[in-house]
Amino acid sequence: MSRYILKRIFHMIPVMFGVSLIIFTLMFFIPGDPARQILGDKATEASISELRAELGLDKPFVVQYVNYIEGVLTGDFGISYTTKQPVSAELFARFPTTLLFAIISILVACIIGIPLGIISATRQYSFIDNISTTLTLLGMSIPSFWLGLMLMLLFSLHLGWFPATGFYGPKYWVLPSVTIGVTSAAFITRMTRSSMLEVIRQDYIRTARSKGQTEFKIITKHALKNAMIPVVTTIGLIFGASLGGQIITEQVFSIPGLGKLMIDAISQRNYPVVEGGVLLIAFSFTVINLLVDLIYAYIDPRIKSQFVIEKKKKESTALKGM
């Protein structure tokens, strides 16, 4: 198992390299000159080219990329063009907020999504199922900025229950996490429902029923665990995506997370921050993927045994080769 984890961690290296190359190339060819952005439209050509030289932007693409990678390998992600602060400091000032926001929203999503999905599956085509199908459809199609604004108008402006913007404490977390949670819950509900439907038709469920197991136990113990794999995948994907920052929701609720930082950085052509941010997002995504795969193994022993078989196979081929 630990060997599998190590192998996966090694797989992350080429992925990260690929991501860095792609984002670096994109930022290199994107129109808009960072020096012009920093100095403004009235600055002279001389000071523009001076600044370009200072930022190393006058060097050829390959040299710039190699310099960047050298820096990254020594933990130096460069200096933000606008704030002149180290990029790593900027990113890590924002990351905890984004992480916290992602965790709360995914909790909200799971609390709503999983039970609703189970109920819909076990009472297929019932009134509750129809209601939940309608709700999930709405949840998936309502744009989050609109939902966010509506929640804000209702709960902050008219009822005054929650503050409108900011992310300073539990009271402030409610509206943004519900906004994101509702959309994500829709996906989780759909996934749970269809996966459960498939599982409860299996023979072993009938066996469990025929041996007189209570329906509650059948659902929670026998069916749910087997139905969880695709659900966990969905949750992992949603969680990974939210680690990149919920750009629009962060903007509506003025949450100082990664999304807000990245959007500003892109419009200001702040290359180091964009590149560092994308690398961080790619890194967290791969870590989440790894975690999801590990959770599979705990949920489903068959998957765990695959690791072991693979290991044995390899050992035997290695022996044969000798």
Add this chain to the structure above:
Amino acid sequence: MKKHIKKIVMILLTMFIFTSCSSGVKASNVANDENTADATNVSKKATRDTIVVALPKEPPTLDPHNEQSTVARTVEKVVYDRLVERTNGEIKPMLAKSWEILDDLTIRFHLRDDVYFHNGEKMTAEDVRYTIERAESMPASAYFFSSFDGKGTKVVDEYTIDIKLHNAFAPALNYLASSRGNIVCKKAVEEMGADAYGRAPIGTGPLKFSKWVSGDRIELVQNEAYWGNQTAYKKLVFRTIIDASSRAVELETGGIDISLDISPEDMGRLSENPDTRIVEGPGYAMNYFMINSLNFDTLADVKVREALAMALNTKQIVDAVFKGTARASDSVYPNTVDGYTQIGPMEYNPEKAKKMLVEAGWDFDTVLDIASASDEKALMDICEIAQNMWAEIGVKSKITSYETATLMDQQIAGKTLLSIAPDNPATGDPDHAVMSWYQAGLGLQDSQPIWDLIKEGRATYDKTARAAVYAKLQKLLWDSHGTIPVADLNVLYGTRSDIENMDVDPGKIPNLAYITISQQ
């Protein structure tokens, strides 16, 4: 299996607690903000000592010579002082008690002797000299200070300084009064280094820097040792709220006291609500179409440009886009800028315009490329309406929209034939307002009479004589139709109803030290 689930839950919980802790600092702090908000909501009688202001963007740095951002200057305005101050178009003393123009190239300032920086250092003529020299050499402010001679500027004694100019430069006082003229602390800049200084600035202003939470807010506290009037409150918090609707909602709920940027859509609601009000005044900002007639032949004929201007009903455009918060331009710069004279508005006459085009031999198959800014709704709207109005006289056009960053690049590289330009000559000086005309690349008019008048305007220190020069210049520029002026914008702020004395600075950089809170 159960054990493992427990483990996972434990890991998740730890992550949760970890992240909660890291934001714990913020939470405790915002208790203050909450109190303020509650205080506003619940009882107006309670004295408020914190004012919360929403900025539409986060300032990159608070080093006045190292940024290009209006929001940064709003914060800087209360952290720093300037030599002089411009109020209602008049120059008034600030750090300088008095000044005299010794000759065309020298202005002598007599400084106050009771001014201390926030770090306790006394402000002297050397700080002023250092500021001018630095402003002239730092790339982000160099163009602005290009007429100032930092090297030649001499300290006469501790509180007297002779600021030197490279050429006779009448706008000098307006420039020094703008937030570009913030006086920085030499010792602090040298000790901290420019980058650290920009994130923890030291000035002489009525409020001093206290804390910066990246992406979220900047906090200033009252400078009790301030040489001038104390602020009516103890603490000023600038929060970054990018979304315009969120700013409006936050203002209505009382979470913020002032919003520095109100979109026309929210105006109605905010002025109807008894808890909030709109503070409005004429501004320096203007929107116009820029025509590059030097690099392109398409619009080289002045008659064609005139016809294009005549085909636009600017009044209608302004009413539709700005809903009463702007006026149709009637000169090449707004009436808030020194030396303004009314020339227009341009006559709206599509029939005549069409006739002029025919006479000029315009090829009606030509498709004009209009460059617009996709991220600025008002600019996009102007371009779209103009496109329709031009279509009415048979001129075909298509809109290419760029992000503001790219549009700026394209304009300066001389690649846009016809483009929308937002301009904000924040000093209120006419030389600043006509800067686009003498900037290489933009391809506006280039003729000797224009150059002569620009130079004469700079060199004329006498106010009346200077106004006469600019009256001539405005007429000349207007008749050259190098630009099609569209709208002169008002500045708009939203405030809570108990905020009084809001400074309606035409440059959109209000001095927040002046505000008071009514105690009804």
